[in-house]
Amino acid sequence: PTTVERIAAGEVVERPASVVKELVENSLDADASRVRVAVESGGTESIRVSDDGIGMDEQSLRRAVEKHTTSKIRNIDDLEGGLATLGFRGEALHAIGAVSRLTITSRPQGGDRGTELLVEGGDVERVRPAGCPEGTTIEVEDLFYNVPARRKYLSQDATEFAHVNSVVTAYALANPDIAFELEHDGRETFATTGQGGLRETVMDVYGREVAQAMIELDDEAVPEGPLESVSGLVSHPETNRASREYLSTYVNGRYVTADAVREAVMEAYETQLASDRYPFAVLFVEIDPSDVDVNVHPRKMDIRFADDERVREQITVAVADALKREGL
Ligand code: ADP
Ligand code: MG
Secondary structure: OOHHHHHHHHHHOOOHHHHHHHHHHHHHHOOOOEEEEEEEHHHOOEEEEEEOOOOOOHHHHHHHOOOOOOOOOOOHHHHHOOOOOOOOOOOHHHHHHHOOEEEEEEEOOOOOOEEEEEEEOOEEEEEEEEOOOOEEEEEEEOOOOOOHHHHHOOOOHHHHHHHHHHHHHHHHHHOOOOEEEEEEOOEEEEEOOOOOOHHHHHHHHHOHHHHHHOEEOOHHHOOOOOEEEEEEEEOOHHHOEOOOOOEEEEEOOEEEEOHHHHHHHHHHHHHHOOOOOEOOEEEEEEEOHHHEOOOOOOOOOEOOEOOHHHHHHHHHHHHHHHHHHOOO
């Protein structure tokens, strides 16, 4: 790939977790009811995402890895709102293919054969028939093998995997009707049934103890402000753990990270928390897209709000109210 292409790829692909995010979003867009994610060495060696979605025939498969090709029709609001839903630009697969060895195997629903396509460093190296189930499997090996400067900046496997885990967890929690599975170096991290509601899914991901103790947020307790509604579950302080990776935030249904939200949650727990422990929280908020900072790249998970301060206050109050109701 040219330098320009590598920079473009960097907009989409920062680390294994960003690849996982794009591939999982594609599986959801493809109406999958089952999504399996398996990574090796934190995703630095390989990332495999398989789904039972609509699949692709040979022609769609060839198109999927071309530049700026998308099969998804989006309206202009998606582009202007700063918070588009899932895929809309047709650049993810192309970008991933430019900086890895990418193999896609796919068979359309009801189709009688599958196709395998291999891209290496941006070039389509091979397309051939393949025996495979309906749906799509995408394997990304040796991420950044041809961009040493980026490969060098990847963290240790455990850290990269923690990011992957956060992403898959967030999508699993937001989609209780889809069965998710996550595997690292051949060992299952979690699996959800795809049959439950939010609390059942939290149980599949975080375990029974955490799930049963979680407290529901009450939208009625939230003061007026930019957030139109706040809902979800937060952990009982007794089940908190020593890690930072247990916060899943959704703005208008889209998984994001936001410092304002993280800080607000921590503030509400402040008096309850031992210094090395972190809460679990699953937060769904609704907001007018124009109250989200428009300078944020639509591909990035990290967002800011136009009025961070008031958003922070709304969330702190919501979480503090939940803890208070438990007598904390
Ligand atoms: P976008 O999602 O923005 O359209 P991508 O580069 O992520 O762009 O994907 C390109 C195209 O490849 C999609 O529009 C879709 O047609 C096809 N595609 C990608 N992943 C899958 C999948 N898991 N199942 C079916 N089709 C897929
Ligand atoms: Mg996509």
